[in-house]
Amino acid sequence: MSTTDLPAPDHSPRLRDALLAADFTADGLLELLGAPAYTALARSETVPALRATRGDSPLETLVRLFLLQRTVPEERARAALPLDEALADGWVVRDAEAVRNGPGEAHTPLGTPSETAEDTAGIRAAVDVRPYSGPEGQDWFIVSDLGCAVGGAAGARGHDAGVVLGVGGASTTLAGLTVRTPVASALDLGTGSGIQALHAAQHATRVTATDLNPRALGFTRLTLALSGAPAAELREGSLYEPVAEETYDLIVSNPPFVISPGARLTYRDGGMGGDDLCRTLVQQAGERLNEGGFAHFLANWQHVDGEEWQERLRSWVPRDCDAWIVQREVQDVTQYAELWLRDSGDHRTDPERQDGPEGPEQYAALYEAWLDEFEARKTRAVGFGWITLRKSGAAQQSIVVEEWPHPVEQPLGETVRAHFERQDYLRTHDDAALLADHFVLAPEVMQEQVGLPGAEDPEHVVLRQNRGMRRATKVDAVGAGFAGVCDGTLSAGRILDAIAQLMGEDPVLLRDRTPQAIRLLVEEGFLEPAAAPL
Incomplete structure (x- = not known):
C-alpha cells in the first residue's frame, strides 16, 4: 500500500x-x-x-x-x-x-x-x-483502511505493515484523558488516522501531526478535511525527529506501544526492544514541552523480575516535569502474547489447517517467539495505562504512580488538570498553612456507613466520588466529621478544635496527627481549598 x-x-x-x-x-x-x-x-x-x-x-x-x-x-x-x-x-x-x-x-x-x-x-x-461524535456533539468522520476495524476478530490479517486503523478504544481513551484548555500549539505524535489531531484542532491554534508511516499522514489529512476541521502540519518521521527544534503546549500520543518480538505492524509495534519506545517518548517529552504544557501518552511497560514496576516508571519522568501515571491493567506474558497474536490475525482455530503458513505449527512458532522474548528480558507481565506529564520546573517534583483498574467517568481531562493543580497547592502549603486554610467538600462526594444492621456505630465510614476517577477512601470518625462540615466557613484548625471538644480529645494532639489525612483527602480530590476551588 x-x-x-x-x-x-x-x-x-x-x-x-x-x-x-x-x-x-x-x-x-x-x-x-x-x-x-x-x-x-x-x-x-x-x-x-x-x-x-x-x-x-x-x-x-x-x-x-x-x-x-x-x-x-x-x-x-x-x-x-x-x-x-x-x-x-x-x-x-x-x-x-x-x-x-x-x-x-x-x-x-x-x-x-x-x-x-x-x-x-x-x-x-x-x-x-x-461517523464519530465530537465532545460537543460535532459530526466528524474518521477515515482509515478498509477491512481492519479495531476490535475485529481478524485484526489486521491480510494487510501489510503500513495498514492504518480507524478509531478504537485506545484512541477514545486518550482523547478523553487530554486536558482541553486553549493552547497555541499541539503535537499529535504517531497520528494514525488523525483522531487526536482532530480533537486538538478544536482548542489549539496550530496542530502538528507526525507519523513514521506516510500513509497515516494521508489519512489524517482526509479525516480533518472530511470533518470540516482546520488542516494540520503533517510531518513524516520517527518519535520527535520531525520536530527536533520545536516545543509545544500540548503533546498527545497513542504510540505503537506493543512489546513484541520484531516490528511487523507499524501501527502497533514500535521496533525497539521491550518498552524502550514508550520510555524514550516519555523521557524526551520534557525537552519538547513549553512551561506549563501537558503531555499525554498511552503506554505498555514491563514488569521485570527483581524490579518494582512503579520505580521503573518513575525513572522515565523528566526532571523538570511532574507526572501522574495510572496502571489500568496487567496481563501475564501468555495473555499478552495471545491478545496481540489475535490482533494480527495469527491465531488459528480451524482444525483442518494442519500445515502451511497459516497452520497451527506457524501459530505455535510465533507464540514461542513472543515467550522467548519475554524470558530473555526477565519479563513476567506487562502493564497498560496512562502517563501524563506537566512541565512545572518545580524544585520539588511530584510523581504519582498508582494502580487503578476500577471504572472511571470519561472525559477525564478536567480531572487530570485538577490533579496537577492540587499538587501545586500541596507542595506550597506545609502543615501549618494547611490548618489555617479553608476547605469545601468536592461536588458529588457521598458518605457511606458500613457496619452490621442495628449496630449503634458503623464499623467504618467511606467517602466515595461519583465523578471522575470515582475514588473511594475509608476515613475514621474524625475524618468523616471533618469532611462533613467543610463548607469553607471555618479553617481546618478550628474545625479540628471543635471535633476535639466534642470527642474529648486533646486539640493539640489532634492538630498534630490530622494534617496528613487532610493532605490525602485534598490530593485525591475529596476536599478543595475554598479560596480557589480546583
Missing part, C-alpha cells in the same frame, strides 16, 4: 454535506440500526447491521457502502453521494463484481433477492469512513 491510492480531499466539503444530509452521523446510525446492532458493529460484527439496512434510503446505502463495505448499485450510490466527484477523487470505485439490483430486493431476506432482480455493476468504498 502507498499514499498514491488514497482519495484526494479536493471535494471533501461536498462529500461531507452529502453525508450529513443523509444523517450519516453517530446519532443517525444509532437511530437507524438500534442499540444492539450499533454496538455489535463496534465489535466488528456486521450481520445485525446488514439486517437493519435492507432498504434503499441514502443512509442505508452509505452504511452498506462505507461501514459494511458492500458493493451497492450505482443508482443508489448516486442518490446518496456526489458520485462523479467521489469517483474522481477516489473515495469510491466502480466494482466489476455484480450486485443484485431489482424491485423487492430491499425487502427480501439476505441472500434471497427477488426473482425479478438483475445483476449490475456497482460501487464500492475505497476507504473506511466512520
Whole structure:
C-alpha cells in the first residue's frame, strides 16, 4: 500500500454535506440500526447491521457502502453521494463484481433477492469512513483502511505493515484523558488516522501531526478535511525527529506501544526492544514541552523480575516535569502474547489447517517467539495505562504512580488538570498553612456507613466520588466529621478544635496527627481549598 491510492480531499466539503444530509452521523446510525446492532458493529460484527439496512434510503446505502463495505448499485450510490466527484477523487470505485439490483430486493431476506432482480455493476468504498461524535456533539468522520476495524476478530490479517486503523478504544481513551484548555500549539505524535489531531484542532491554534508511516499522514489529512476541521502540519518521521527544534503546549500520543518480538505492524509495534519506545517518548517529552504544557501518552511497560514496576516508571519522568501515571491493567506474558497474536490475525482455530503458513505449527512458532522474548528480558507481565506529564520546573517534583483498574467517568481531562493543580497547592502549603486554610467538600462526594444492621456505630465510614476517577477512601470518625462540615466557613484548625471538644480529645494532639489525612483527602480530590476551588 502507498499514499498514491488514497482519495484526494479536493471535494471533501461536498462529500461531507452529502453525508450529513443523509444523517450519516453517530446519532443517525444509532437511530437507524438500534442499540444492539450499533454496538455489535463496534465489535466488528456486521450481520445485525446488514439486517437493519435492507432498504434503499441514502443512509442505508452509505452504511452498506462505507461501514459494511458492500458493493451497492450505482443508482443508489448516486442518490446518496456526489458520485462523479467521489469517483474522481477516489473515495469510491466502480466494482466489476455484480450486485443484485431489482424491485423487492430491499425487502427480501439476505441472500434471497427477488426473482425479478438483475445483476449490475456497482460501487464500492475505497476507504473506511466512520461517523464519530465530537465532545460537543460535532459530526466528524474518521477515515482509515478498509477491512481492519479495531476490535475485529481478524485484526489486521491480510494487510501489510503500513495498514492504518480507524478509531478504537485506545484512541477514545486518550482523547478523553487530554486536558482541553486553549493552547497555541499541539503535537499529535504517531497520528494514525488523525483522531487526536482532530480533537486538538478544536482548542489549539496550530496542530502538528507526525507519523513514521506516510500513509497515516494521508489519512489524517482526509479525516480533518472530511470533518470540516482546520488542516494540520503533517510531518513524516520517527518519535520527535520531525520536530527536533520545536516545543509545544500540548503533546498527545497513542504510540505503537506493543512489546513484541520484531516490528511487523507499524501501527502497533514500535521496533525497539521491550518498552524502550514508550520510555524514550516519555523521557524526551520534557525537552519538547513549553512551561506549563501537558503531555499525554498511552503506554505498555514491563514488569521485570527483581524490579518494582512503579520505580521503573518513575525513572522515565523528566526532571523538570511532574507526572501522574495510572496502571489500568496487567496481563501475564501468555495473555499478552495471545491478545496481540489475535490482533494480527495469527491465531488459528480451524482444525483442518494442519500445515502451511497459516497452520497451527506457524501459530505455535510465533507464540514461542513472543515467550522467548519475554524470558530473555526477565519479563513476567506487562502493564497498560496512562502517563501524563506537566512541565512545572518545580524544585520539588511530584510523581504519582498508582494502580487503578476500577471504572472511571470519561472525559477525564478536567480531572487530570485538577490533579496537577492540587499538587501545586500541596507542595506550597506545609502543615501549618494547611490548618489555617479553608476547605469545601468536592461536588458529588457521598458518605457511606458500613457496619452490621442495628449496630449503634458503623464499623467504618467511606467517602466515595461519583465523578471522575470515582475514588473511594475509608476515613475514621474524625475524618468523616471533618469532611462533613467543610463548607469553607471555618479553617481546618478550628474545625479540628471543635471535633476535639466534642470527642474529648486533646486539640493539640489532634492538630498534630490530622494534617496528613487532610493532605490525602485534598490530593485525591475529596476536599478543595475554598479560596480557589480546583
